[in-house]
Amino acid sequence: xxxxxxxDHFMIAHSLNGETFGPAQQLHGAxxxxxxxxxxxxxxxxxxxxxxGLASNALREVLAPLNYRNLDAAPEFEGRNTTTEFLxxxxxxxxxxxxxxxxxxxxxxxxxSLCVTLHESHLAWASFEAELSDR
Amino acid sequence: xxxxxxxDHFMIAHSLNGETFGPAQQLHGAxxxxxxxxxxxxxxxxxxxxxxGLASNALREVLAPLNYRNLDAAPEFEGRNTTTEFLxxxxxxxxxxxxxxxxxxxxxxxxxSLCVTLHESHLAWASFEAELSDR
Amino acid sequence: xxxxxxxDHFMIAHSLNGETFGPAQQLHGAxxxxxxxxxxxxxxxxxxxxxxGLASNALREVLAPLNYRNLDAAPEFEGRNTTTEFLxxxxxxxxxxxxxxxxxxxxxxxxxSLCVTLHESHLAWASFEAELSDR
Amino acid sequence: xxxxxxxDHFMIAHSLNGETFGPAQQLHGAxxxxxxxxxxxxxxxxxxxxxxGLASNALREVLAPLNYRNLDAAPEFEGRNTTTEFLxxxxxxxxxxxxxxxxxxxxxxxxxSLCVTLHESHLAWASFEAELSDR
Amino acid sequence: xxxxxxxDHFMIAHSLNGETFGPAQQLHGAxxxxxxxxxxxxxxxxxxxxxxGLASNALREVLAPLNYRNLDAAPEFEGRNTTTEFLxxxxxxxxxxxxxxxxxxxxxxxxxSLCVTLHESHLAWASFEAELSDR
Amino acid sequence: xxxxxxxDHFMIAHSLNGETFGPAQQLHGAxxxxxxxxxxxxxxxxxxxxxxGLASNALREVLAPLNYRNLDAAPEFEGRNTTTEFLxxxxxxxxxxxxxxxxxxxxxxxxxSLCVTLHESHLAWASFEAELSDR
Numbered sequence: 001x002x003x004x005x006x007x008d009h010f011m012i013a014h015s016l017n018g019e020t021f022g023p024a025q026q027l028h029g030a031x032x033x034x035x036x037x038x039x040x041x042x043x044x045x046x047x048x049x050x051x052x053g054l055a056s057n058a059l060r061e062v063l064a065p066l067n068y069r070n071l072d073a074a075p076e077f078e079g080r081n082t083t084t085e086f087l088x089x090x091x092x093x094x095x096x097x098x099x100x101x102x103x104x105x106x107x108x109x110x111x112x113s114l115c116v117t118l119h120e121s122h123l124a125w126a127s128f129e130a131e132l133s134d135r
Numbered sequence: 136x137x138x139x140x141x142x143d144h145f146m147i148a149h150s151l152n153g154e155t156f157g158p159a160q161q162l163h164g165a166x167x168x169x170x171x172x173x174x175x176x177x178x179x180x181x182x183x184x185x186x187x188g189l190a191s192n193a194l195r196e197v198l199a200p201l202n203y204r205n206l207d208a209a210p211e212f213e214g215r216n217t218t219t220e221f222l223x224x225x226x227x228x229x230x231x232x233x234x235x236x237x238x239x240x241x242x243x244x245x246x247x248s249l250c251v252t253l254h255e256s257h258l259a260w261a262s263f264e265a266e267l268s269d270r
Numbered sequence: 271x272x273x274x275x276x277x278d279h280f281m282i283a284h285s286l287n288g289e290t291f292g293p294a295q296q297l298h299g300a301x302x303x304x305x306x307x308x309x310x311x312x313x314x315x316x317x318x319x320x321x322x323g324l325a326s327n328a329l330r331e332v333l334a335p336l337n338y339r340n341l342d343a344a345p346e347f348e349g350r351n352t353t354t355e356f357l358x359x360x361x362x363x364x365x366x367x368x369x370x371x372x373x374x375x376x377x378x379x380x381x382x383s384l385c386v387t388l389h390e391s392h393l394a395w396a397s398f399e400a401e402l403s404d405r
Numbered sequence: 406x407x408x409x410x411x412x413d414h415f416m417i418a419h420s421l422n423g424e425t426f427g428p429a430q431q432l433h434g435a436x437x438x439x440x441x442x443x444x445x446x447x448x449x450x451x452x453x454x455x456x457x458g459l460a461s462n463a464l465r466e467v468l469a470p471l472n473y474r475n476l477d478a479a480p481e482f483e484g485r486n487t488t489t490e491f492l493x494x495x496x497x498x499x500x501x502x503x504x505x506x507x508x509x510x511x512x513x514x515x516x517x518s519l520c521v522t523l524h525e526s527h528l529a530w531a532s533f534e535a536e537l538s539d540r
Numbered sequence: 541x542x543x544x545x546x547x548d549h550f551m552i553a554h555s556l557n558g559e560t561f562g563p564a565q566q567l568h569g570a571x572x573x574x575x576x577x578x579x580x581x582x583x584x585x586x587x588x589x590x591x592x593g594l595a596s597n598a599l600r601e602v603l604a605p606l607n608y609r610n611l612d613a614a615p616e617f618e619g620r621n622t623t624t625e626f627l628x629x630x631x632x633x634x635x636x637x638x639x640x641x642x643x644x645x646x647x648x649x650x651x652x653s654l655c656v657t658l659h660e661s662h663l664a665w666a667s668f669e670a671e672l673s674d675r
Numbered sequence: 676x677x678x679x680x681x682x683d684h685f686m687i688a689h690s691l692n693g694e695t696f697g698p699a700q701q702l703h704g705a706x707x708x709x710x711x712x713x714x715x716x717x718x719x720x721x722x723x724x725x726x727x728g729l730a731s732n733a734l735r736e737v738l739a740p741l742n743y744r745n746l747d748a749a750p751e752f753e754g755r756n757t758t759t760e761f762l763x764x765x766x767x768x769x770x771x772x773x774x775x776x777x778x779x780x781x782x783x784x785x786x787x788s789l790c791v792t793l794h795e796s797h798l799a800w801a802s803f804e805a806e807l808s809d810r
Contacts, residue, residue, distance in 0.1 A: 002490045003532045009391045013283035013299035013340070018181045020240075022188065023338040029283035029299010031391050046423045047486035052529055053427065068293040070283070081182035085137045105425075121279045121301050122797065124187055127138045144796045148688035148704035148745070153451045155510075157458065158743040164688035164704010166796050203698040205688070216452035220407045256684045256706050257662065259457055262408045272760045273802045288586045290645075292593065316693045317756035322799055323697065351587035355542045375695075392527065394592055397543045414661045418553035418569040418610070428608040434553035434569010436661050473563040475553070526549045526571050558721045560780075562728065621722035625677045664727055667678045 001112070004049040005037040006056050010063040014071040014082045021081075027072065032087065033119040034063065036095055037129075044107035051105050058098040062091060084118050084126035092116040092128045099132065136247070139184040140172040141191050145198040149206035149217045156216075162207065167222065168254040169198065171230055172264075179242035186240050193233040197226060219253050219261035227251040227263045234267065271382070274319040275307040276326050280333040284341035284352045291351075297342065302357065303389040304333065306365055307399075314377035321375050328368040332361060354388050354396035362386040362398045369402065406517070409454040410442040411461050415468040419476035419487045426486075432477065437492065438524040439468065441500055442534075449512035456510050463503040467496060489523050489531035497521040497533045504537065541652070544589040545577040546596050550603040554611040554622045561621075567612065572627065573659040574603065576635055577669075584647035594645050598638040602631060624658050624666035632656040632668045639672065676787070679724040680712040681731050685738040689746040689757045696756075702747065707762065708794040709738065711770055712804075719782035729780050733773040737766060759793050759801035767791040767803045774807065 013029040036059055038050045071082040080086065092114055099108045115129035148164040171194055173185045206217045215221065227249055234243050250264035283299040306329055308320045341352040350356065362384055369378050385399035418434040441464055443455045476487045485491065497519055504513045520534035553569040576599055578590045611622045620626065632654055639648045655669035688704040711734055713725045746757040755761065767789055774783050790804035 001532075001534050002494070003534075004490055005530050005532075007392065007528045009393070011294075011298050011300050011391070013297050020181050020183070020186050024281075026338050027283050027340040027343075028281050028338040029301075030281050031299075031301040033392050043488075043490060046425050047488045047491045048425070049490050049531065051425050056528075068296050068298040070297040073297075083178075083182045085139055085178060085184050086182045089137070121281070122277065122303050123142045123191075123279070125140050126184065127136075127140075129136050129138075142797065144798070146699075146703050146705050146796070148702050155451050155453070155456050159686075161743050162688050162745040162748075163686050163743040164706075165686050166704075166706040168797050203701050203703040205702040208702075218448075218452045220409055220448060220454050221452045224407070256686070257682065257708050258412045258461075258684070260410050261454065262406075262410075264406050264408075271802075271804050272764070273804075274760055275800050275802075277798045290586050290588070290591050313758075313760060316695050317758045317761045318695070319760050319801065321695050326798075353583075353587045355544055355583060355589050356587045359542070393547045393596075395545050396589065397541075397545075399541050399543075412662065414663070416564075416568050416570050416661070418567050429551075431608050432553050432610040432613075433551050433608040434571075435551050436569075436571040438662050473566050473568040475567040478567075526551070527547065527573050528549070560721050560723070560726050623718075623722045625679055625718060625724050626722045629677070663682045663731075665680050666724065667676075667680075669676050669678075 001039055001041060002043060002049045003037050003039040004052060004055065005035050006052060006059055007033065007035050008056070008059045008063055009033045010067040012066060012069050012071050016081050016083065018081065030120050032084070034059065034091060035117040035119075036091070037115040037117075038111055039113045039115070040111050042110070044110060046107070048107070050108055050111065054104045058095060058103045061103070062094040062098060084120050084124070085128065088116045088118045088126050088128040091118070092130065096132060136174055136176060137178060137184045138172050138174040139187060139190065140170050141187060141194055142168065142170050143191070143194045143198055144168045145202040147201060147204050147206050151216050151218065153216065165255050167219070169194065169226060170252040170254075171226070172250040172252075173246055174248045174250075175246050177245070179245060181242070183242070185243055185246065189239045193230060193238045196238070197229040197233060219255050219259070220263065223251045223253045223261050223263040226253070227265065231267060271309055271311060272313060272319045273307050273309040274322060274325065275305050276322060276329055277303065277305050278326070278329045278333055279303045280337040282336060282339050282341050286351050286353065288351065300390050302354070304329065304361060305387040305389075306361070307385040308381055309383045309385070310381050312380070314380060316377070318377070320378055320381065324374045328365060328373045331373070332364040332368060354390050354394070355398065358386045358388045358396050358398040361388070362400065366402060406444055406446060407448060407454045408442050408444040409457060409460065410440050411457060411464055412438065412440050413461070413464045413468055414438045415472040417471060417474050417476050421486050421488065423486065435525050437489070439464065439496060440522040440524075441496070442520040443516055444518045444520070445516050447515070449515060451512070453512070455513055455516065459509045463500060463508045466508070467499040467503060489525050489529070490533065493521045493523045493531050493533040496523070497535065501537060541579055541581060542583060542589045543577050543579040544592060544595065545575050546592060546599055547573065547575050548596070548599045548603055549573045550607040552606060552609050552611050556621050556623065558621065570660050572624070574599065574631060575657040575659075576631070577655040577657075578651055579653045579655070580651050582650070584650060586647070588647070590648055590651065591645050594643065598635060598643045601643070602634040602638060624660050624664070625668065628656045628658045628666050628668040631658070632670065636672060676714055676716060677718060677724045678712050678714040679727060679730065680710050681727060681734055682708065682710050683731070683734045683738055684708045685742040687741060687744050687746050691756050691758065693756065705795050707759070709734065709766060710792040710794075711766070712790040712792075713786050714788045714790070715786050717785070719785060721782070723782070725783055725786065726780050729778065733770065733778045736778070737769040737773060759795050759799070760803065763791045763793045763801050763803040766793070767805065771807060
């Protein structure tokens, strides 16, 4: 299996609901450094897993509507806890859409799976990974 | 698959038996920076893989009896080489006990697998990963 | 010159006032990974710049009232832009108070200067450094 | 599953063919920081996945003929794009040969799989991983 | 003293002249991860050392004509060894020009000094720092 | 001012004397990742601060007699606490000798100062820096 990973980041405010979260129930925020790993079994004709330039652009586009936001005010997350692991899945789903809609180029249809990791500090991070089953 | 990872460290003295180890047969030591990755297929009702606060506390509790120790004098490791990979398994087993005994909360029973990584320098690290099969 | 540095972090929400800040004028947030470097010309009788345990505790105490906060609602920052460089100075001033009030032990009176760095992402950080002139 | 990872690096010049590569079609270069992860199901009699000293030496030997080279002039890569993911496979294949020819010691025959990662910057990296099926 | 640092990178081919350089006399290449630290005694009216957005843009502009180049073919470096420390000075001088010509905004005239660091691997880096004396 | 920095590491056992040290009074150990920064005002005729190859070799030679040692049994440290900051000074002094005795080449006589940093974990490090006054 081959993989390629690109990194970017976004900065948000949010609060988390439930006693489990202790002081994180207050409005606070985070910088998320995001790694998206693209995987495929064979390289494409250019010798690539994915075009890193297109992958970086797609990641920036996916993060732009999240960046500099208060997620508590985002209608699409209403009633949800925007935990790091939940947001990893959000980024995963949006990158998967970018692939299906051709933003990563035609050969990206050969991608087998993705893993999205959000680093919330030097001490903690979360991931979501899955096959791109409906490609 | 979702995952969450937390980091901590411990500092020990030890020596390693066998010609393979060359100068590491002498009494020396190491700082191990420890990453514990918790994995599960579905998030719990709070939107979590595991409560990061409880996970960090559990890791600190697991590392405390190892920290600031000479492992050559630890009865539980008598006759064993406390290599980095061996210690990764030790930490794995103790975190697995923490999960079973409820130290990570009731929803931690939904965890599927763990991966424990010990970084011994900027150039080398070792891991043990397995399913939490008897959960 | 000797120095010792300890690391911790805090997570906040805030917004920044002024056209310069573009989208960062919206309510968003950040994880700040904080490094505090303590400097002195001679080691103390224990062979230390500062007791790392006390220094780490002092840093945690200084960050606690900032952590999990919306800085826009903090009376002490009213009318101020809580930029990364501004917050580096805030942490500096509070650590300097910790030193003067003995939280870092009696030998910490021998400290010559401090440098506080706040990392806001993998791409940007800010510092404030100064002598501890009025110690 | 146990794993051990060692790190080294090499520095090369190359150019990449195809419109996809934009300005990277020009002769340029890269530092590749290389991580090789060795995996096995059971530790060997010394308590090891692999002898880190032998593994580090084997990696240095594998990278030596690539280091300080213009890959465009390397006969073995003629007609191929030496992308990061392609080079990860090249390093994988050569480490696999090192294992088969005994450079990592006799117990290395128990290795199950390898993962080779090449970091090309702080923002992008690529891997190749596979079982050591013909061992 | 306050400082703000931003990070970017560029990838080049080159060779180095002189027996001192051993195998680096051959055409090879490097990824340089670049940190530019801007320093000033007082924050500007917005509470800033420098506008991070403008600083990042200025750094990208400075690196663009170096990126994806064979420095051996660059007329401006003819007869010079493009060592890491030499290139740190090149980037320093060009950022200094960006400041003087207003690319970092009008308040950047208050900057006191710069430090430019080029990381060539996980094991080695070089810097050039100086006051912005002729500002 | 120009600088060049090289990185290596060593692994030791030791204990620390004095109530201040709490559990670190027990025999334990550490991995120290060592950065040595060499500084000079002008580059040498090759365009260098120092030959990185010679500097890396000199650092390895300086660390070899410390590596894989129990520092409590080292006669040269008898009666001293081998704290991280103390060891930073030890490495500094030995590198300074390497410079004076020509191990870093003849142009190394132009070096102005050194800074040696020992990282003991991902959370703490210590440095010693000084001019090379008797050069």
